[in-house]
Amino acid sequence: MMEKLFYSISEVSEMFEIPAHVLRYWEKEFPFLNPKKNRVGRRIYTEKEIEIVRLIKHLLYDEGYTIDGARKKILRKRGSIQLRLDEEGVARYELKKIKEELKSILKKLEG
DSSP states (O other): OOSSSOEEHHHHHHHHTOOHHHHHHHHHHOTTOOOEEOTTSOEEEOHHHHHHHHHHHIIIIISOOOHHHHHHHHHHHHHHHTOSOOHHHHHHHHHHHHHHHHHHHHHHHHO
């Protein structure tokens, strides 16, 4: 599904046609939308954050929820849809993706 491991805020903004300032606002309003920051302090979105952005956009723009209503709906459903993976699971998933990417790069270099 995803082509890269990490996306910048401008790439996510373009992907969903949502201004970057709206994404930053959503981070304040939705505590489970929490992209990490790289060494220079820029936000990096993983597949997990992109799926959360997709859900928030759907609830707000397609379903007509308010920010508060969307937040409450997601928090109510959080256990069943498992928005938050446990930290170990996230780390394991990210390491697996990095390993696959490194293998792909190595194969290209060898070949």
